Amino acid sequence: MKTQVRAGAVLLAGVLAGSVYGVTLTLPQQQQQDSSGQQPGQQNQDNKKKKDNSKNAAANQSGQAGAPPANTPPPNNPPPAGNQPSGDKPTPLFGGTIGLKSSRQTKDSATLGFNGVDPNGQVQKAMLTAAATPLDAMKAQQVAQTTVTPADLAQFLQDGGLNPDAAPQKP
Amino acid sequence: MKLRNILFGLLTTTLLAQSSFAQLGGVLKNAQKAKKAADIYTPWTPEQEQAIGQASAAKLINVFHVYDNPDMTRYVNLVGNTVARQSGRSVLYHFAILDTDVVTAVSLPGGYIFITRGALANLHNEAELAGVLSHEVAHVDRRHLEKEIRAQKTAQFAKEEAASHVPAGAELINIAGSVVTRALTLQVSRDKESEADKVGVEMSSKAGYDASGLRNFLQFLAAVPTTPETKQALGLWGSTHPPLGDRINSLNAVLPSYPATGQKLAERYAWYVNPPAFAHQAGPATAAAAPAANEVDGIVSQGVVVITNGKLAEGTRVKVRPQP
Secondary structure, three states: OOHHHHHHHHHHHHHHHHHHHHHHHHHHHHHHHHHHHHOOHHHHHOOOOOOHHHHHHHHHHHHHHOOOOOOOOOOOOOOOOHHHOOOOOOOOOOOOOOOOOOOOOHHHHHHOOOOOOOOOOEEEEHHHHHHOOOHHHHHHHHHHHOOOOHHHHHHHHHHHHOOOOOOOOOO | OOOHHHHHHHHHHHHHHHHHHHHHHHHHHHHHHHHHHHHOOOOOOOHHHHHHHHHEEEEEEHOOEEEEOOOHHHHHHHHHHHHHHHOEEEEOOEEEOOOOOOOOOOEEOOOOEEHHHHHHHHHHHHHHHHHHHHHHHHHHHHHHHHHHHHHHOOOOOHOHHHHHOOOOOOHHHHHHHHHHHHHHHHHHHHOHHHHHHHHHHHHHHHHHOOOOHHHHHHHHHOOOOOOOHHHHHHHHHHHHOOOHHHHHHHHHHHHHHHOOOEEEOOOHHHHHHHHHHHHHOOOOOOOOOOOOOOOOEEEEEEEEEEEEEEEOOOOOOOOOOOOO
């Protein structure tokens, strides 16, 4: 009986001690997980690759070239709803035999047109790790300043036969 | 008897120690869970969201560049704001076109929404554009990307000590990098995508558009044959969104509850987004060939031929021969 009690007590103490260790080991693991969630590539900007300058040049060229497509104002009167294609099957906008179209027309520009992605359509890693340039920041600032005036929007909604009422704003 | 007492004493001490360790462990675990939950659900302030959004926009522009076409950009902004005003959350939205043939659209915190030149070239009417943009507006409205960033703690900003200030400098660059990397390489969770589809459809419909615009565009993409070119154009869309078939099925389930009388506005779309419009903004190497002598390029809009390239003297009589 004495032996059984001793054996039971030792076994119980061992199990309990094991569970205590289990708890104390779990905490550092969680902390490790938290810190490993940060992307290492984001930490060191100095190691990031410089972007190809020629790409910037091409973008500048395309941004500066040419005038807006038409000098005439947008159509004031929307076509009647009945004139809209209804239940129409999507058809290529630019014509052609393949299902997907490029907005550029020549072979050279089509290659240039897929800027930023590899043949599988995935963004190149070098692109993701490169830092934005001051020119990029300036362009983003321009985007931030892009707005439409209430008057323009009202006219646009009216022309298109769209709903002039906005949803109530949430806080 | 003495030995038994010692054993019981040891056992009791061990039990007490285990109990307090377990309690301490539980308290720490709960505190961590609570903090993580707070990180996830404490939204960025408007100032934080704006700063992160604009820095992320700069990073995205670094990857793809902005397509600088004022007329087309203005049109995208008009359509985008038409659906965004049905979203509810007070955000000043900014829409821009990315200069790539890749077919995709990206939303960033702070109301920065980008659609690619390649996507515009493959949409068929304004309702489809509204559908795509409203899906992206829904992501911003519901703070989807922000929640994913905070939940995954991929940004320094998710740390408690940074939650009370507007990030700047290297910290902001790191956060912007995380945001854009996530937006361009990972899917937001399936339930968030599904929510964005459904909320987007609702916004489009409330704005007065045909609610099936997004579904129709997804159907078009699903039918595109796989070629090296289409793989390159659609790879990003595929890797950052759930399978097209799943989304189409989900949308088919909700569309009958919306009126079928919404506007499609195919002609207005074609007026703003068309080959000559793109060609005018292309660089010298890619500009459309000048029309031959005594010829101009044009497009029919609202029953009127609009000249898009070249000039004719006032009063010139013309004959129009449609091109395929």
